[in-house]
Amino acid sequence: MLATFIQRAVIQGIPLLFGSTGEIITEKSGNLNLGIPGIMYVGGISGVIGSFLYEQHMGIGTPLNPFLAIAIPMICSLVGSALMGLIYCFLTVTLRANQNVTGLALTTFGVGFGNFFGGSLAKLANSETASIALVRTSKFFSSPIPITKEVSWFTRIFLSYGFLAYLAVIIAILTAVFFKRTRAGLYLRAVGENPATADAAGINVNAYKYVATCVGSAVAGLGGLYYVMDYISGVWSNDGFGDRGWLAIALVIFAVWKPDLSILGSILFGGLYILYLNIPGLSRSSQELFKMLPYLVTILVLIITSARKKRESQPPASLGLSYFREER
Amino acid sequence: METFAIELKGVTKTFGSLVANNNVDLSVKKGEILAILGENGSGKTTLMNMISGIYYPDEGHIFINGEEVVIRTPKDAFSHGIGMIHQHFKLVDVFNTVENIVLGLNSGKKYDLSEAKKNIVDISEKYGFVIDPDKKIYEMSVSEKQTVEIVKVLYRGADILILDEPTAVLTPQETEKLFAVLRRMREDGKSIIIITHKMHEVLSISDRVAVLRKGEHIATVETAEASEASLTELMVGKKVKLNIERTEPLNTCVRLSVENISCKNREGITLLDDVSFNVMAGEIFGIAGISGSGQRELLEAIAGLQHIENGSINYLNPKTGETSDLRDHTPIEIREMGVRLSFVPEDRLGMGLVGNMSITDNMMLRSYRRGKSAFIDRKKPHDLADKIISELEVATPDAETPVRRLSGGNVQKVLVGREISSSPALLMAAYPVRGLDINSSYMIYNLLNKQKENGVAVIFVGEDLDVLVELCDRIMVISSGHVSGIVDARSTNKEELGLLMTKAKEQEGSVNE
Numbered sequence: 001m002l003a004t005f006i007q008r009a010v011i012q013g014i015p016l017l018f019g020s021t022g023e024i025i026t027e028k029s030g031n032l033n034l035g036i037p038g039i040m041y042v043g044g045i046s047g048v049i050g051s052f053l054y055e056q057h058m059g060i061g062t063p064l065n066p067f068l069a070i071a072i073p074m075i076c077s078l079v080g081s082a083l084m085g086l087i088y089c090f091l092t093v094t095l096r097a098n099q100n101v102t103g104l105a106l107t108t109f110g111v112g113f114g115n116f117f118g119g120s121l122a123k124l125a126n127s128e129t130a131s132i133a134l135v136r137t138s139k140f141f142s143s144p145i146p147i148t149k150e151v152s153w154f155t156r157i158f159l160s161y162g163f164l165a166y167l168a169v170i171i172a173i174l175t176a177v178f179f180k181r182t183r184a185g186l187y188l189r190a191v192g193e194n195p196a197t198a199d200a201a202g203i204n205v206n207a208y209k210y211v212a213t214c215v216g217s218a219v220a221g222l223g224g225l226y227y228v229m230d231y232i233s234g235v236w237s238n239d240g241f242g243d244r245g246w247l248a249i250a251l252v253i254f255a256v257w258k259p260d261l262s263i264l265g266s267i268l269f270g271g272l273y274i275l276y277l278n279i280p281g282l283s284r285s286s287q288e289l290f291k292m293l294p295y296l297v298t299i300l301v302l303i304i305t306s307a308r309k310k311r312e313s314q315p316p317a318s319l320g321l322s323y324f325r326e327e328r
Numbered sequence: 329m330e331t332f333a334i335e336l337k338g339v340t341k342t343f344g345s346l347v348a349n350n351n352v353d354l355s356v357k358k359g360e361i362l363a364i365l366g367e368n369g370s371g372k373t374t375l376m377n378m379i380s381g382i383y384y385p386d387e388g389h390i391f392i393n394g395e396e397v398v399i400r401t402p403k404d405a406f407s408h409g410i411g412m413i414h415q416h417f418k419l420v421d422v423f424n425t426v427e428n429i430v431l432g433l434n435s436g437k438k439y440d441l442s443e444a445k446k447n448i449v450d451i452s453e454k455y456g457f458v459i460d461p462d463k464k465i466y467e468m469s470v471s472e473k474q475t476v477e478i479v480k481v482l483y484r485g486a487d488i489l490i491l492d493e494p495t496a497v498l499t500p501q502e503t504e505k506l507f508a509v510l511r512r513m514r515e516d517g518k519s520i521i522i523i524t525h526k527m528h529e530v531l532s533i534s535d536r537v538a539v540l541r542k543g544e545h546i547a548t549v550e551t552a553e554a555s556e557a558s559l560t561e562l563m564v565g566k567k568v569k570l571n572i573e574r575t576e577p578l579n580t581c582v583r584l585s586v587e588n589i590s591c592k593n594r595e596g597i598t599l600l601d602d603v604s605f606n607v608m609a610g611e612i613f614g615i616a617g618i619s620g621s622g623q624r625e626l627l628e629a630i631a632g633l634q635h636i637e638n639g640s641i642n643y644l645n646p647k648t649g650e651t652s653d654l655r656d657h658t659p660i661e662i663r664e665m666g667v668r669l670s671f672v673p674e675d676r677l678g679m680g681l682v683g684n685m686s687i688t689d690n691m692m693l694r695s696y697r698r699g700k701s702a703f704i705d706r707k708k709p710h711d712l713a714d715k716i717i718s719e720l721e722v723a724t725p726d727a728e729t730p731v732r733r734l735s736g737g738n739v740q741k742v743l744v745g746r747e748i749s750s751s752p753a754l755l756m757a758a759y760p761v762r763g764l765d766i767n768s769s770y771m772i773y774n775l776l777n778k779q780k781e782n783g784v785a786v787i788f789v790g791e792d793l794d795v796l797v798e799l800c801d802r803i804m805v806i807s808s809g810h811v812s813g814i815v816d817a818r819s820t821n822k823e824e825l826g827l828l829m830t831k832a833k834e835q836e837g838s839v840n841e
Binding site for chain 2: 181182183186187189190193194196197198199200201202203309311312314317325
């Protein structure tokens with residue numbers, strides 16, 4: 001029972017983990033990208049487009065090449081969401097547009113983009129509803145790594161997921177190591193904390209912002225891909241992604257900008273997110289109250305961190321600000 | 329021909345229509361300290377930013393050891409051995425000393441902080457710095473941060489060091505320590521460029537002085553042949569009287585009496601500890617101290633902006649002869665009590681004026697409650713704005729220009745002008761000349777003196793001890809929120825003030841040990 005609950009919490013948490021790791025990488029460069037919900041949506045639909053075209057190309061009878069079935073949606077997803085990051089950077093770094101406005105616009109744009117192509121593909125597939133089923137591709141994403149056939153609480157909690165789930169954890173750990181142990185990680189943090197200082201130290205501030213934001217967006221986009229291909233078994237339906245993007249941003253705050261903490265945080269958020277399903281006898285309205293829990297926890301963390309005033313748990317100092325060297 | 333460590337020829341830089349530097353020539357020898365002197369806006373910092381790669385010159389050439397170089401980025405500057413210590417420190421607050429020092433440095437070797445730490449300790453020992461490599465920047469004092477900055481450029485192997493107003497934030501004792509380090513570096517063959525406003529420092533530390541005025545290089549003179557008066561004349565372009573005419577206080581009576589006030593911040597740290605003093609009408613009462621010792625909280629407590637734990641703030645109304653306690657009243661309540669209090673806060677564009685509003689609108693911040701109809705009266709504030717512009721020579725296109733677009737000196741004139749216009753009985757000014765050039769500074773001093781002659785009680789919080797000694801009648805020194813002494817300005821000197829400024833701190837230190 002508990003093992004099943006934890007397993008479900010992890011499954012719920014993985015998209016959030018991708019999203020928050022991506023957003024942490026982005027925010028460490030001083031870019032507050034509120035476009036993450038839209039970017040994750042685009043990451044999802046881009047993968048869907050890729051695999052849809054591949055499945056169509058192969059026809060119904062022919063089996064899919066496992067490598068291509070995974071690589072095509074992955075690459076499409078990475079490219080799609082990285083392009084969103086690029087738009088964000090061009091607007092906020094090069095043109096120095098307001099970051100909040102740009103981010104929110106990208107979220108609106110991303111959702112619209114996803115729904116438009118979701119609808120178009122459904123039409124191409126002659127589907128009655130606005131949903132596409134990519135069950136064949138999904139199998140490659142969702143089948144667990146075949147190490148053992150035995151079923152126990154251990155395998156359920158640790159070995160029952162598709163490969164993207166493990167990738168999410170690995171990326172989060174690597175990101176934490178990158179921040180702590182590498183020169184480039186130190187420079188990136190400097191850019192987000194104090195771009196003028198980084199600039200005077202000879203660090204290419206704009207390059208760091210561009211790369212961090214695009215890489216961050218690509219990572220976040222994988223969250224969308226995981227959601228479509230693994231979580232809902234390859235059935236795309238418009239607006240199905242819900243508020244997971246915003247939860248990912250809340251998770252960034254919850255994890256106080258530490259990707260390693262974000263791993264535990266994502267499981268906790270995932271658990272809180274589905275808690276209402278595991279409490280019997282809830283009415284429809286009290287279910288909604290339970291769905292608020294992750295946000296309540298985030299507010300609690302905000303209260304605690306701002307009360308403690310520990311400088312290390314604060315957001316990067318120049319988060320949300322544009323940098324222009326010759327400003328006078 | 330002698331080869332210079334660094335030489336500039338015909339350097340020009342413009343920002344839009346503003347010419348920051350025009351055809352500037354400058355040279356520094358090896359093992360020499362060159363001081364650069366100039367008023368605010370004379371282009372000193374812009375010039376140095378071009379040497380350190382922050383800005384790129386529009387025209388002109390830069391030579392290092394006789395060879396022409398192109399410095400496009402700070403990285404280029406490092407590779408030519410140029411290191412700049414900025415006026416506003418370029419340090420990342422949440423990083424420690426070591427992390428800040430290795431920032432931007434790519435030696436091609438493995439990323440190894442413990443190796444870097446060893447080198448930093450070596451450099452510190454060589455030049456006699458005291459530095460804690462593991463301390464975070466946000467836990468440091470200003471002087472410690474400056475040390476980190478200097479070690480940072482030395483760590484990069486800089487041979488040419490540029491210091492932009494390094495002493496502005498230091499006590500006299502800390503300044504002496506800094507100068508000792510600079511002299512040691514000069515002996516080591518390093519070339520040092522130091523930008524400063526303070527004439528006596530120029531004379532004591534430098535070998536030669538280059539004077540800039542309005543973006544142009546006026547002259548470079550040997551320090552040994554220069555005097556305070558000759559340098560000022562070069563700098564301003566005309567003879568300026570640098571004396572503050574201090575009159576004896578007349579008809580003094582107690583105007584404000586502060587008794588045993590204490591206050592804490594939200595974290596429970598004591599900011600003011602049992603502070604008591606009297607301010608007389610007709611005197612200038614100076615307050616000296618290292619910045620952040622409680623000056624701000626003290627003035628804000630009097631102005632009704634800071635809650636105090638205990639004590640009282642008594643104002644003696646000159647008209648009625650009544651005494652009223654200002655403690656824990658809001659600024660509006662204080663005004664309604666008939667207290668004529670004016671406050672020039674240190675944070676001009678944050679607390680004093682609204683940057684995006686015009687001069688007229690800023691005048692209305694004081695008078696908007698007047699008038700009976702629902703519509704505000706813009707006529708009187710507009711007249712007042714015009715009056716201040718003409719009397720204080722504010723350089724602005726008109727009274728409707730947003731204050732943000734004015735230079736620091738002009739912003740200050742607008743603020744001081746507004747505060748004086750309400751004919752106060754008590755005037756408080758916090759760092760009113762910070763960032764102002766010599767001419768504007770002296771205009772402010774004269775304004776304060778005029779207020780004093782009119783029988784106003786003036787509280788002046790300053791950082792330049794020379795000015796405090798010359799301008800004030802009495803000086804109170806506070807240190808870590810504690811009054812460490814009230815001295816007669818006519819009989820004291822900087823050294824005494826400097827000692828008082830750090831006195832309580834040392835006592836605290838010995839308690840901790």
